Structures are given as C-alpha cells and as structure tokens.
Amino acid sequence: MAYSAPDPSTCVLDAFRTSIAERVAAALPPLTVEQVYSGVDYGKKGVDFTIALPRFKLGKVEDVAAKVVAQFRPDEFIESVTPDKAFLHFQCTSTTLIREILTQVHALTHLTPSKIPSYGSNTTGIGKKVIIEYSSPNIAKSFHVGHLRSTIIGGFLANLYKACGWEVTSMNYLGDWGTQFGLIATGYEKYGSQEELEQDAIKHLFDVYVKVNKDADADPEVKAEAARWFKRMEDGDESALKNWRVWRAMSVKKYAEEYERLNIQFDVYTGESMVGKEWQDKALARLEEMGLIEDSGGAKIVNLEQWKMGKAVLRKKDGTSIYLTRDIGGAIERYEKYKFDKMIYVVSSQQDLHLAQFFKVLELMDFPWASNLQHINYGLVQGMSTRRGTVVFLDQIIKEAAQVMHEQMQKNEEKYSAVEDPETVSREIGITGVKIQDMAAKRINNYTFNWDRMKSFEGDTGPYLQYAHVRLCSISRKNPHLLPLPPPSQIDTSSLALSSHARDIVFLLGTYPDVVKVALKTQEPSGVVTFAFRLSHAISSAWEVLVVKGEEDIEKARARMWMYECTRDVLGAAMRLLSIRPLDRM
C-alpha cells in the first residue's frame, strides 16, 4: 500500500512503484496509474513489490496476470514480473535501485540547503501547526515512570511531526497548581530550608510535601489551613504566591537540565497555574446555559452519563478550580493563542476517562476544533526501581541507567580503557537502553522494565544499536586512504549489485521514508525501532563478507565504503528521530 501520493524527490522507491503502476495500467485498461499505484505493496521476503490482483475486480486473476506478463519488457527500473496465484511479484533492476537509493540518501543528507528536508523527511505537513503536550510532571510530587514514558513518546512525536513538515510546539504542562500547594506552603513554614531548596529544589519540595502530608493526616486543622492558603493563591494574593513562584522557577530549571540529558527540549513550560480564570469561567457559564451543569451541594457538576462518562466535578464548593476545569479552559486558551491544526496530549491510559471527559465537554460546547484534539495514551511500566528502591525522581533514573551501563562496560577491560570519556558514553548508552526498551513495543502495552536487558549489547537493545552505529563510524576512521570519496557519479556501484547483502541493506535504506510516514499514521515509535534493528542486523550479516579494509580492488572498496556511510547516515537519522544521540565512538 502506498502511504501518500508519489514523491520521488523524497522517496526514490516511489519512482519504482510508479514504473510498476504504469506498466500494469497500460496492460489492464481502464485502470489508471493512480489506481494501480495505491495497490503496489512491499513484497514478502526476497520480493521487492507485490500487487494483489483481486482488488482491481477485473475478472479471472490468471487471465489478468497473463496480460501483464505478456506485455512486460524489462528495463532499467523493473527487471522481472512473476505471477503467483492472485499476486504479481516485481523485482527492481539492482544496478539502478542501488545507485538511485544511495544517491538520494547522500544528496538529502549532505548536499541540500537546510530548507529541503533531510533524507527520510517529507513535506506532507507543511503549513500545519501541531501542539504536542508531554511529560507534564507535578511539582513537589514524584516523577514516576508514567511521566518518563510521556517524555520519551512525546519527544519522539515532536521529532516525527517536524520530519513530516509540521510546525511543532512542544509543551510541558506542569502540575504546578492545586490544593497541594496550599499544603506545601503550610509545611514550608515548618520544614522548609533555603539551603536545601537551592541544592535540589525538586527533592526538597517533595520532602516537605511528604512530611506535611503526614501532619495533615493526623490533624484536620493542617488541611483546613492548606485549603485557606490555596484559596488565597487562587484569589491572587501576592503574599501567598511569593514562595510558590520561586519553587516553580527552580523546579523548571532543574527539569530543563534533566530533559537536556535526555535530549528532549520544550518550547513552552506552561502549567495548570497559567490557565486563565476567565476561560474557565466562560466555559462554566456556557455549559450552564446549555443545561449540562448540575448543582451538588454547592459544587458544580457536569453530567456526561449519557455518553457513559459519568459525572464530573467542575468547581468545588469553595469556588476553587480543579484539574478538569483547567484542562477545558486551557484548551480554549491555547486555541485562541496558537490556532493549531491539531493538539496532542501524551498522557497515560490511566487518565483515559479524564481526557475523554474534557474532549467531550469541548465538543458539546460546539468548538469545531474539538475534533482536532487527540489523546496519545500508553500502558504501565512495572519494575522500574533502582538498587536503592523505588524511583521518585527523574535524575535517579538517569543516574541509575548511567551506572548500570558503566559497570557493564568496565567488565571488558581492554575495550573500556580505549573509551575516551566513559562517563558520557555510559550515560548516553544507558539512556538509549531505557528509551529503546520503552519504544520497542506498541504504546498501549504494559511492560516490565528490566535493567539486565537494557544494558545488554546482545539482542534488540539500545546498546546494540549504538554499537552498530559506532561500527559504521569506524569505517572512515580505519580507511583514511579511501578519503575523501569521489562524488557519487564517479563511484562505480556495479559490484554492490552482485551482492545480496548489499542489495538487502540498500533496499532497507530506500524504505526509510515510508517508515517515517507509517509512524506518523500510527503515531507509534515501535516501527522505527524495528527498522533500526532490521538495518543493524543487515549490517551485521554483511560485515564479514563486504569488507572495506583489505579489499584490494579500490573501486569495490570505495563503493562499499559509500554504502556503509549512507547506512550510518540513515541509522543515525532513525536514532535521532527516536530522540537518541548516536555515538561515534565507544
């Protein structure tokens, strides 16, 4: 199945698909090239492309196939057609295939001005704006694995939409408002320390929160005091807001550093505190007008029972706002500000009901853009604890990943001593391991985190991917006599066409633009992970056969080196799409 209209300027395999479609359409009037094109699928193992004939409804498939076969003439694009029951299999002409794909990878990676997308990218989203909200931890509470998943998946989606031409705004919607801040403020008077705050704001606020929570459990007056404090905050009382402002700013600063470690960047740090009260009020007024609000002992409730979404509180008795109302008001406000074409919320499936409720409310309010909101959900992670216990903070996860990896690398003394900067390298590989484990399967699946698997260089793991990339990078370093390579038109690639290993690798490179398009359609990182592993496996099997060092035929050696360089570029691009920093050495 073709994933969009043909665009050979970004995906050269489209030219081969078009060539197939032209022949088949010519043999089978009244079919058009477009009709056939959408039926040209990738083939199973060993087959480049396949068409399932029944979809055209032209009668007996044997007769239909015979017509195509009778008219077929091999040329520089398509070499052969083979009928197989209801299918027609097509093989591309290897010499052209290899030359065209490598030339495109090279040109779009190294030669294009920055305006033209790099290899793998496309322009389908040009002119469209998307807001992607992800990570969104709660200040003074723990950063749990759910937040980590949101960070990883959201970071990937932001890269993906950019690669497809969209204008992306990455947004972090902090849990920086709510009664718990009244509680912390109350507790801070007793347990707060300026020094500890400056050392690690996230940790100190969490400690205060834990302590004052205990007090509140024992003494209802603490709770009442906290509620009064939060009311003052909601009313905009500057004396009640002063400390909170500092806490928020310091937490954001610390988070931004940790996200940078993870290679994740946000354009906007917003938060529940930033949602304008007027938007929430307007929303409530509108819902009241529409008769959707019920009064429940002073609290306002929206009744969504006819959509099986229960009843939800929108405003408490004391008039303070809550999570749901802030999300409703926040979405309206964001639309007014950004006029987005699409807005994505990357939030755990535990909040499916919450997201469904607030999307529903916006739909009931007749906002036409409500249908452009999307919840990207994901399953739970079990077992992500460090050797010191349960994970509470993001920096614990990063540290543990780095340490686990560092210990693993030290086991191979010889290799370890050759690593220039083991601290950075082990951290990068450790983070890669965590990310790959997270993105390897469908988002919605729960999975059990496993440090042993994460650190392994064998099997489909992060370290294995980094190793494959490093190996590809080492080729240029080990063969300086071949550098610089002549321009592509002067590299003789005919020897590659004779090797099934080379053909497999290059064909895979050719599919990368489709891998990106499919990922956008499914909004799943797993297909990109699978692609990166398939490519790494193809390299592993070619490695001993298609050597560069020691190949005396200089033309052959050059062609191979060029192929490996293109492979390095595409593997690197896939890893960067997954927010991984590919390493050159380890």
Ligand code: ARG
């Ligand atoms: N801060 C929330 C939590 O940790 C997640 C926020 C999700 N985004 C949203 N717009 N509700 O549970």
